[in-house]
Amino acid sequence: xxxxxxxxxxxxxxxxxxxxxxxxxxxxxxxxxxxxxxxxxxxxxxxxxxxxxxxxxxxxxxxxxxxxxxxxxxxxxxxxxxxxxxxxxxxxxxxxxxxxxxxxxxxxxxxxxxxxxxxxxxxxxxxxxxxxxxxxxxxxxxxxxxxxxxxxxxxxxxxxxxxxxxxxxxxxxxxxxxxxxxxxxxxxxxxxxxxxxxxxxxxxxxxxxxxxxxxxxxxxxxxxxxxxxxxxxxxxxxxxxxxxxxxxxxxxxxxxxxxxxxxxxxxxxxxxxxxxxxxxxxxxxxxxxxxxxxxxxxxxxxxxxxxxxxxxxxxxxxxxxxxxxxxxxxxxxxxxxxxxxxxxxxxxxxxxxxxxxxxxxxxxxxxxxxxxxxxxxxxxxxxxxxxxxxxxxxxxxxxxxxxxxxxxxxxxxxxxxxxxxxxxxxxxxxxxxxxxxxxxxxxxxxxxxxxxxxxxxxxxxxxxxxxxxxxxxxxxxxxxxxxxxxxxxxxxxxxxxxxxxxxxxxxxxxxxxxxxxxxxxxxxxxxxxxxxxxxxxxxxxxxxxxxxxxxxxxxxxxxxxxxxxxxxxxxxxxxxxxxxxxxxxxxxxxxxxxxxxxxxxxxxxxxxxxxxxxxxxxxxxxxxxxxxxxxxxxxxxxxxxxxxxxxxxxxxxxxxxxxxxxxxxxxxxxxxxxxxxxxxxxxxxxxxxxxxxxxxxxxxxxxxxxxxxxxxxxxxxxxxxxxxxxxxxxxxxxxxxxxxxxxxxxxxxxxxxxxxxx
Numbered sequence: 001x002x003x004x005x006x007x008x009x010x011x012x013x014x015x016x017x018x019x020x021x022x023x024x025x026x027x028x029x030x031x032x033x034x035x036x037x038x039x040x041x042x043x044x045x046x047x048x049x050x051x052x053x054x055x056x057x058x059x060x061x062x063x064x065x066x067x068x069x070x071x072x073x074x075x076x077x078x079x080x081x082x083x084x085x086x087x088x089x090x091x092x093x094x095x096x097x098x099x100x101x102x103x104x105x106x107x108x109x110x111x112x113x114x115x116x117x118x119x120x121x122x123x124x125x126x127x128x129x130x131x132x133x134x135x136x137x138x139x140x141x142x143x144x145x146x147x148x149x150x151x152x153x154x155x156x157x158x159x160x161x162x163x164x165x166x167x168x169x170x171x172x173x174x175x176x177x178x179x180x181x182x183x184x185x186x187x188x189x190x191x192x193x194x195x196x197x198x199x200x201x202x203x204x205x206x207x208x209x210x211x212x213x214x215x216x217x218x219x220x221x222x223x224x225x226x227x228x229x230x231x232x233x234x235x236x237x238x239x240x241x242x243x244x245x246x247x248x249x250x251x252x253x254x255x256x257x258x259x260x261x262x263x264x265x266x267x268x269x270x271x272x273x274x275x276x277x278x279x280x281x282x283x284x285x286x287x288x289x290x291x292x293x294x295x296x297x298x299x300x301x302x303x304x305x306x307x308x309x310x311x312x313x314x315x316x317x318x319x320x321x322x323x324x325x326x327x328x329x330x331x332x333x334x335x336x337x338x339x340x341x342x343x344x345x346x347x348x349x350x351x352x353x354x355x356x357x358x359x360x361x362x363x364x365x366x367x368x369x370x371x372x373x374x375x376x377x378x379x380x381x382x383x384x385x386x387x388x389x390x391x392x393x394x395x396x397x398x399x400x401x402x403x404x405x406x407x408x409x410x411x412x413x414x415x416x417x418x419x420x421x422x423x424x425x426x427x428x429x430x431x432x433x434x435x436x437x438x439x440x441x442x443x444x445x446x447x448x449x450x451x452x453x454x455x456x457x458x459x460x461x462x463x464x465x466x467x468x469x470x471x472x473x474x475x476x477x478x479x480x481x482x483x484x485x486x487x488x489x490x491x492x493x494x495x496x497x498x499x500x501x502x503x504x505x506x507x508x509x510x511x512x513x514x515x516x517x518x519x520x521x522x523x524x525x526x527x528x529x530x531x532x533x534x535x536x537x538x539x540x541x542x543x544x545x546x547x548x549x550x551x552x553x554x555x556x557x558x559x560x561x562x563x564x565x566x567x568x569x570x571x572x573x574x575x576x577x578x579x580x581x582x583x584x585x586x587x588x589x590x591x592x593x594x595x596x597x598x599x600x601x602x603x604x605x606x607x608x609x610x611x612x613x614x615x616x617x618x619x620x621x622x623x624x625x626x627x628x629x630x631x632x633x634x635x636x637x638x639x640x641x642x643x644x645x646x647x648x649x650x651x652x653x654x655x656x657x658x659x660x661x662x663x664x665x666x667x668x669x670x671x672x673x674x675x676x677x678x679x680x681x682x683x684x685x686x687x688x689x690x691x692x693x694x695x696x697x698x699x700x701x702x703x704x705x706x707x708x709x710x711x712x713x714x715x716x717x718x719x720x721x722x723x724x725x726x727x728x729x730x731x732x733x734x735x736x737x738x739x740x741x742x743x744x745x746x747x748x749x750x751x752x753x754x755x756x757x758x
Contacts, residue, residue: 026112026115028047028115029045029046029047029111029115030044030045030046030047031044031045031047031111031112031115033111033112033115036112036113037112038094038111038112041088041091041092041093041094042088042094042095042111043088043091045086045087045088045095045111046080047085047086047111047115048083048085049085049086049095049109049110049111049113050083050084050085050086050097051109052086052096052097052099052104052107052108052109053107053108053109053110054104054107056099056100056101056104056107057084057099057100057101058084058085058086058097058098058099058100058109059084059097059098059099059100060083060084061073061081061082061083061084061087061097061098062081065654066100066101066102066654067098067099067102067105067106068689068690069098069105069106071089071090071098076089076090084097085097086109086111092108093108094108094109094111095108095109095111096108096109097109102655102657102658103658103661103697103702103720129167130166130167131165131166131167131168131248131252131254132165132166132167132254133163133165133166133244133246133254133255133256134163134164134165134166134256135159135160135162135163135244135256135257135258136160136162136163138160143257143258143259144159144160144258144259145239145258145259145260145261146158146258146259146260146261146573147260147261147262147263148228148230148235148260148261148262148263149263149264150230150234150235150237150262150263150264154229154230154231154609154610155227155228155229155571155610155612156227156228156260156571156573157224157225157226157227157228157571157573157574158176158189158226158227158228158242158258158260159223159224159226159242159244159256159258160224160258161224161574163220163223163224164220165216165219165220165246165254168216168246168248168254169216169248170216170248171214171216171219171246171247171248172247172248172249173209173210173211173212173247174209174210174219174222174223174244174245174246174247175207175208175209175210175244175245176189176207176208176210176223176226176242176243176244176245177205177206177207177208177242177243177245178206178207178208178228178240178241178242179206179240179241179242179243180239180240180241181206181240182236182238183230183232183235183236185203186230186231186232186235187206187228187229187230187232187235187240188201188203188228188229188230189201189206189208189226189227189228189229189242190208190226190227190229190612191208191210191222191225191226191227191614192225192227192532192569192571192612192613192614192616192617195214195218195221195222195530195531195532196212196213196214196218196530197210197211197212197214197218197219197222198210198211198212199211199222208226210222210223219246221532223244223246225532225569227571227612228240228242228260229612230262235262236262237262237263237264238261238262239259239260239261239262240259240260240261240262241257241258241259242257242258242259242260243255243256243257244256244257244258297324297325297414297415297416297417298323298324298325298330298332298414298416298417298419299312299321299324299325299519300414301411301412301414301419302324302334302419303516303519303520304411306337306513306516307336307337307338308334308336308337309337309512309513309515309516310335310337310340310348310512311334311335311337311340312324312515312516312519313506313509313511313512313515313516314351314358314361314362315362316502316506316515316519316524317352317355317358317506317507318355318358318359318362320359320362320363320366323362323366323417325416326416327416328368328416329368329369329370329416329417329418330366330367330368330369330383330416330417330418331366331367331368331369331370331371331380331417331418331419331420332365332366332367332417332418332419332420333365333366333388333402333405333407333420333422333426334365334411334419334420334421334422335365335422335423335424335425335426336408336421336422336423338423339422339423339424339425340425342424342425343425348509349509352506352507352508352509360384360428361425361426361428363382363383363384364382364383364384364386364426364428365382365426366382366383366384367380367381367382367383367388368383370417370418371418372410372413372418374390374400374420375390375400376390376391376392376400377390377391378390384428386428388402388403388426389402389403389404390402391404393406393407396408396423397409398410398420402420402422402426403426403427405422405423405424405425405426406422406423406424407420407421407422407423408421408422408423409421499613499614500527500528500613500614500615501526501527501528501533501535501613501615501616501618502524502527502528503613504527504535504611504612504613504618505518505527505535505537505618509540510539510540510541510620511537511539511540512540513540513543513544514537514538514539514540514543517543517556517559517560518560520553520556521553521556521557521560522553522557523557523560523561523564526564526584528615529615530615531566531615531616532568532569532615532616533564533565533566533569533615533616533617534564534565534568534569534570534581534616534617534618534619535563535564535565535616535617535618535619536563536564536565536589536601536606536618536619536621536625537563537611537618537619537620537621538563538620538621538623538624538625539607539620539621539622542621542622542623542624543624545623545624546623546624548624558585561583561584561585561586562583562584562585562587562589562625563583563625564583564584564585565581565582565583565584565589566582566583566584567581567582569616569617570617571609571610571617572599572606572609572610572619575591575593575599576591576593577591577592577593577710577713578590578591578592578704578710579591580663580705581601587749588705589601589602589625590602590705590707590710592707592709592710592713594709594712594713595713600707600709601619601621601625602625602626602707602747603626603707603708603709603745604621604622604623604624604625605621605622605623606619606620606621606622607620607621607622608620626747631748631749632659632660632748632749632750633659633660633664633666633748633750633751633753634656634659634660635748636746636748636753637659637666637668637753641671642670642671642755643668643670643671643755644671645669645671645674645675646668646669646671646674646699649674649685649692649696650696652686652689652692653689653692653693653696654689654693655693655696655697658700658720660750661702661750662750662751663702663703663704663705663750663751664700664701664702664705664750664751664752665700665701665704665705665706665717665751665752665753665754666699666700666701666751666752666753666754667699667700667701667719667736667739667741667754667756668699668753668754668755668756669699669739669755669756669757669758670742670755670756670757672757673739673756673757673758676758694721695721697719697720697721698719698720698721698723698725699719700719700720701717701718701719701720702720704717705751705752706752707744707745707752708734708741708744708745708754711727711729711734711736711741711754712727712729712734714727715727717736725737736754736756738758739756739757739758740756740757740758741754741755741756742755742756742757743755
């Protein structure tokens with residue numbers, strides 16, 4: 001948020017919050033305070049306050065750690081320098097103290113804060129509270145204005161994230177009206193993550209209605225998350241006025257106004273994403289899965305091997321998950337990923353947009369009942385209503401085919417069904433219709449936890465039993481995927497709002513592997529949860545390039561939680577340089593936005609922006625984000641011999657605790673670099689702790705986690721010793737002062753390390 005916005009917000013708030021207050025004149029602890037302001041310099045203060053204006057704990061006056069100083073009780077015997085209480089021994093402007101923060105030598109204290117009232121108090125009554133809808137301005141003037149760049153993001157927030165309701169006890173409803181819309185129905189308003197509130201946009205009047213019984217803060221969040229969308233290509237340029245109305249009583253309403261200014265941008269020639277699936281290469285991935293006893297559900301079998309990831313993805317898209325987890329048994333013929341790659345070009349994309357056709361296809365692969373032992377001549381009826389033909393096929397690995405497609409194997413039995421792995425996708429257009437009434441009974445049983453009998457229309461009877469025995473084992477399996485997805489589009493934005501983030505993920509073939517991992521980790525339900533989430537989705541290619549493996553479900557969950565931001569909905573327009581986003585993992589992601597308006601998340605580029613849903617927004621990533629180890633900067637540099645000399649110097653200067661502070665960037669010289677310093681200089685530094693501390697603090701930047709991409713956009717940085725250092729980028733080289741960064745972006749929980757050569 002800009003400085004102007006902060007000022008206007010608080011100035012407006014102070015004007016609006018009219019309340020009953022007291023003008024107080026207090027004399028206590030040796031000082032006088034009027035309305036909380038100190039009279040004089042507080043030299044006579046004898047109170048027990050021991051924290052500074054920013055909340056830092058005071059250092060004891062008789063201590064020289066972490067800051068050496070001359071204001072000791074011995075040097076100032078009449079200044080009452082006891083414990084670590086704030087004092088003014090030397091006639092400064094106000095009482096102060098040295099702090100326990102190694103970065104802050106000393107700071108003033110607000111000694112009037114919390115002082116007890118012992119003297120006369122004068123009370124002045126101020127007018128009655130006035131409710132207000134506050135939308136702070138971000139430009140000179142009084143109206144919040146945001147620029148919508150045509151074709152870039154597709155959507156933008158219609159008001160400031162600092163929008164607030166002041167002195168409001170309850171809200172009946174709210175409305176947001178879009179006026180002067182030259183692009184007509186292409187321009188809409190909606191709420192991203194409306195929570196318990198219901199919303200409805202009237203395209204005729206341009207009004208978004210927000211209704212429901214909810215707290216004031218829930219209405220505030222809904223208004224903050226009101227989104228302007230324009231799908232016209234190209235859109236008409238110029239300002240759009242948005243009127244905001246909040247009804248707080250029968251005849252009481254609050255109003256405000258904002259402006260969305262549509263400006264020229266990168267307008268795409270088309271918004272159609274053409275996803276072409278071709279057989280290009282074979283990628284082999286080996287994973288280890290531990291199974292105990294009989295698998296509980298068919299879904300466990302599907303999740304045991306990522307060669308079924310496309311089938312799982314399509315089942316999720318078709319809302320047919322009951323086939324995998326339901327209590328009614330099903331026999332399912334599951335094609336491997338390689339089988340889907342053999343479909344005609346564009347067929348998978350068509351199925352994603354034609355749900356009836358997708359349901360028809362998947363039900364053609366599913367049969368109600370347990371068919372544990374099928375044989376030549378069997379005919380079994382699918383959920384789609386057609387008959388599958390089972391025939392002997394010596395060329396098939398399993399010795400049988402289903403409607404002409406070879407059966408490769410039968411998976412381990414599940415308690416709610418049977419899975420046969422097949423080499424091609426069954427074609428619903430090549431089936432026998434159920435046109436006769438004769439029936440047969442196929443019964444199967446196993447020693448697993450369930451036994452079921454199913455009846456299907458057939459011309460023969462097949463009765464079989466099978467015994468399945470399994471124990472706790474660690475299974476290594478190899479998945480071969482022969483499909484690749486090529487996505488061609490000149491647009492970096494989406495133009496629809498999905499019902500949920502699940503719809504976002506399940507609407508794009510590039511997200512198959514991410515969905516497979518979510519389901520494997522048991523995190524897919526979060527895509528349906530109400531709330532306000534921001535999701536970062538690595539593509540199939542991004543995950544493949546990362547070559548990531550997981551030894552346990554817990555490790556996988558930890559990895560995926562790093563992609564889920566839990567502290568709100570962040571559109572691309574909300575990503576400001578240096579923004580920190582808290583993830584479900586607990587770590588923070590750092591946003592970098594360069595002058596070309598490219599956006600990076602922990603140094604990974606966002607390739608497509610703003611996949612909107614009613615419970616949040618998603619952004620596509622070109623690479624997988626590196627999940628930092630659960631280690632602090634201190635833990636990382638102390639366990640690596642390459643930095644041992646730097647560690648010894650930090651310890652000598654009593655600065656090791658600094659490395660536990662949040663949001664640090666370290667420029668660490670290697671042992672080799674420090675070895676080039678003449679011995680006499682090193683000994684001189686070791687004999688002068690103050691100079692040594694200043695030299696070491698020169699390598700530490702506080703309150704910022706600066707990736708190399710951020711540094712490349714900067715001219716200089718200010719380290720903790722307050723002596724500015726230049727940053728220079730020359731081709732592929734990056735310099736911190738005169739030192740070259742030879743290894744960049746070593747991430748820890750609380751910051752980042754760059755290794756320098758001097």
